[in-house]
Amino acid sequence: MNHPSGDPGGAPRPAGRGASRPASRHGTKTAAPAHGAPTFAPLYRQIQALLMRSLQEGEWKPGEAIPSETELAARFRVSQGTVRKAIDELAAGHMLVRRQGRGTFVASHHEVRTQFRFLRIRPDEPAGGGAYAAMPMTSHILDCRRLRAPVEIARLLQLRTGETVIQIRRMLEADGRPEVLDEIWLPGARFRGLSAERLAAYSGPLYGLFEAEFGTRMIRATERLKAIAADAALARELDVAPGSPLLLVERLTYTYEDRPVELRRGYSVTTNHHYYNELI
Amino acid sequence: MNHPSGDPGGAPRPAGRGASRPASRHGTKTAAPAHGAPTFAPLYRQIQALLMRSLQEGEWKPGEAIPSETELAARFRVSQGTVRKAIDELAAGHMLVRRQGRGTFVASHHEVRTQFRFLRIRPDEPAGGGAYAAMPMTSHILDCRRLRAPVEIARLLQLRTGETVIQIRRMLEADGRPEVLDEIWLPGARFRGLSAERLAAYSGPLYGLFEAEFGTRMIRATERLKAIAADAALARELDVAPGSPLLLVERLTYTYEDRPVELRRGYSVTTNHHYYNELI
DNA sequence: TAGTGGTCTAGACCACCGT
DNA sequence: CGGTGGTCTAGACCACTAA
Numbered sequence: 001m002n003h004p005s006g007d008p009g010g011a012p013r014p015a016g017r018g019a020s021r022p023a024s025r026h027g028t029k030t031a032a033p034a035h036g037a038p039t040f041a042p043l044y045r046q047i048q049a050l051l052m053r054s055l056q057e058g059e060w061k062p063g064e065a066i067p068s069e070t071e072l073a074a075r076f077r078v079s080q081g082t083v084r085k086a087i088d089e090l091a092a093g094h095m096l097v098r099r100q101g102r103g104t105f106v107a108s109h110h111e112v113r114t115q116f117r118f119l120r121i122r123p124d125e126p127a128g129g130g131a132y133a134a135m136p137m138t139s140h141i142l143d144c145r146r147l148r149a150p151v152e153i154a155r156l157l158q159l160r161t162g163e164t165v166i167q168i169r170r171m172l173e174a175d176g177r178p179e180v181l182d183e184i185w186l187p188g189a190r191f192r193g194l195s196a197e198r199l200a201a202y203s204g205p206l207y208g209l210f211e212a213e214f215g216t217r218m219i220r221a222t223e224r225l226k227a228i229a230a231d232a233a234l235a236r237e238l239d240v241a242p243g244s245p246l247l248l249v250e251r252l253t254y255t256y257e258d259r260p261v262e263l264r265r266g267y268s269v270t271t272n273h274h275y276y277n278e279l280i
Numbered sequence: 281m282n283h284p285s286g287d288p289g290g291a292p293r294p295a296g297r298g299a300s301r302p303a304s305r306h307g308t309k310t311a312a313p314a315h316g317a318p319t320f321a322p323l324y325r326q327i328q329a330l331l332m333r334s335l336q337e338g339e340w341k342p343g344e345a346i347p348s349e350t351e352l353a354a355r356f357r358v359s360q361g362t363v364r365k366a367i368d369e370l371a372a373g374h375m376l377v378r379r380q381g382r383g384t385f386v387a388s389h390h391e392v393r394t395q396f397r398f399l400r401i402r403p404d405e406p407a408g409g410g411a412y413a414a415m416p417m418t419s420h421i422l423d424c425r426r427l428r429a430p431v432e433i434a435r436l437l438q439l440r441t442g443e444t445v446i447q448i449r450r451m452l453e454a455d456g457r458p459e460v461l462d463e464i465w466l467p468g469a470r471f472r473g474l475s476a477e478r479l480a481a482y483s484g485p486l487y488g489l490f491e492a493e494f495g496t497r498m499i500r501a502t503e504r505l506k507a508i509a510a511d512a513a514l515a516r517e518l519d520v521a522p523g524s525p526l527l528l529v530e531r532l533t534y535t536y537e538d539r540p541v542e543l544r545r546g547y548s549v550t551t552n553h554h555y556y557n558e559l560i
Numbered sequence: 561t562a563g564t565g566g567t568c569t570a571g572a573c574c575a576c577c578g579t
Numbered sequence: 580c581g582g583t584g585g586t587c588t589a590g591a592c593c594a595c596t597a598a
Contacts, residue, residue: 042566043567044567044568068582068583068584069584070582079569080569080570081567081568081570085568087584093560098583098584099576099577099583100583100585101575101582101584101585102582102583104584118559120557120559220558220560222556222559223556224402224557225505225550226527227526227527228525228550243523245509246525247527268507275505276503277502277503277504277505278502279397279400279501279503279531324586348563348564358588359587359588359589360588360589361586361589362588365586365587367565379595379596380566380594380596381564381594382595382596382597383563383564383565
């Protein structure tokens with residue numbers, strides 16, 4: 001079937017005109033996969049995939065506006081409602097940001113609204129009796145080294161053992177007290193040229209730097225939390241007694257295509273702050 | 281304005297007929313609140329609110345089907361698309377569950393799909409090399425007492441100090457090893473008749489019991505995590521050395537109307553498991 | 561086969577934003 | 580004021596489920 005069923009006796013749409021056009025109306029039956037039932041791919045998901053591809057390829061950069069819904073509808077030769085549904089889901093996944101009256105924009109880690117999307121550490125009592133919010137902390141880079149990936153790191157980042165990785169260590173402080181020791185691992189190839197100087201020169205969220213300077217946008221992350229005892233080194237750096245309980249937050253961060261591109265281990269003294277989570 | 285703008289010269293809809301009918305088409309300007317800009321309440325949100333009220337009042341019980349979209353559209357005198365959008369958001373918030381070809385159902389903590397919605401504890405390695413999943417643990421009730429609410433408990437549950445609360449303590453074990461000690465606080469008035477015997481007799485998720493026997497459905501929860509050192513009592517019960525690091529998960533669970541109705545403190549030995557979270 | 565949710569379209573109007 | 584996203588409608592057809 002090649003035309004919309006609801007199409008009121010209209011003239012057939014001209015084909016081609018250089019616009020990429022999804023396979024058919026009303027979705028497409030993809031070939032039945034080896035396991036499981038055949039899947040149905042609705043039109044709006046195909047549009048979604050096309051938009052995702054444009055985002056990945058950098059057709060629109062973080063912070064920029066994408067074309068209006070009307071324009072996109074014309075480009076893909078679908079109704080505005082279909083484009084709308086595609087954008088809706090991308091906006092729900094924080095890939096895009098809608099702003100009424102202005103347009104739809106590529107999400108960016110520079111913007112305040114999404115700045116601390118991945119930060120779950122909160123002070124136990126909100127400062128100044130105000131609303132609970134992300135904790136204001138200052139960051140100090142301890143070191144930034146290039147080395148061969150240990151087995152465990154390579155496995156998690158889906159690299160070959162021995163490939164070069166970058167290790168960053170930094171301390172997050174609040175009120176001059178050390179709160180979190182972060183140990184960050186990055187694939188060397190993707191972050192060529194990253195150095196301690198460059199990190200020190202940059203103020204703002206790390207993910208903003210990655211996005212602006214290395215074209216790598218962090219999309220989602222998974223975290224595993226454990227309580228551990230501080231060993232001698234950690235105890236010294238965090239200024240606690242050896243054996244003190246620490247909250248270990250291990251985060252794997254993913255870019256497009258579900259590629260893991262950052263491993264982060266945060267060691268946290270949770271006497272004055274906590275990890276906050278909402279279950280919905 | 282009283283009629284849909286797109287209404288093609290149609291006859292005016294009969295008014296009344298016993299159906300509750302939202303204020304107007306195309307949303308309603310609510311009176312400007314004291315602080316902030318005037319709010320706009322679209323029709324579908326009004327429908328949403330009406331559906332929520334029916335859920336709260338128990339017009340449809342957990343597990344039951346609600347009327348079809350067509351029926352609801354007729355009842356509220358709006359288009360199916362508007363009902364659809366209302367349901368969409370409720371389904372996203374796990375209030376309802378859509379099942380294609382069957383209908384839309386009131387979510388229940390008895391169903392497998394939502395059974396472990398609030399359980400974030402996972403084994404470090406999935407059992408049998410399978411996919412990662414919630415950890416299978418067996419529960420033992422240690423005690424269930426009725427007492428006057430301590431200040432802190434009362435504050436969190438929004439009760440008056442000294443009001444009667446129920447305290448449940450239970451141990452979760454995996455492979456016969458103690459893993460999590462749970463201390464659960466409930467408002468006595470809402471859970472009248474809850475006893476250790478009744479808890480022991482019931483197998484299945486606690487929230488299923490609360491929903492079926494006390495008409496209290498848990499909707500959402502917030503959690504605060506800290507790493508703490510095991511005191512003598514905890515160490516004994518969890519079979520670890522005093523001072524061992526434990527993961528403390530403090531959960532506040534809410535029913536309808538954003539009323540907190542459960543406080544839960546879980547003390548966890550995270551040597552073989554962890555707390556899992558997805559950041560999106 | 562009937563009924564339910566899911567997709568798609570076309571068109572109108574509204575709220576919001578910048579100029 | 581024009582343009583953008585946001586809401587609402589009406590109607591057609593598709594996919595899925597159960598009888």
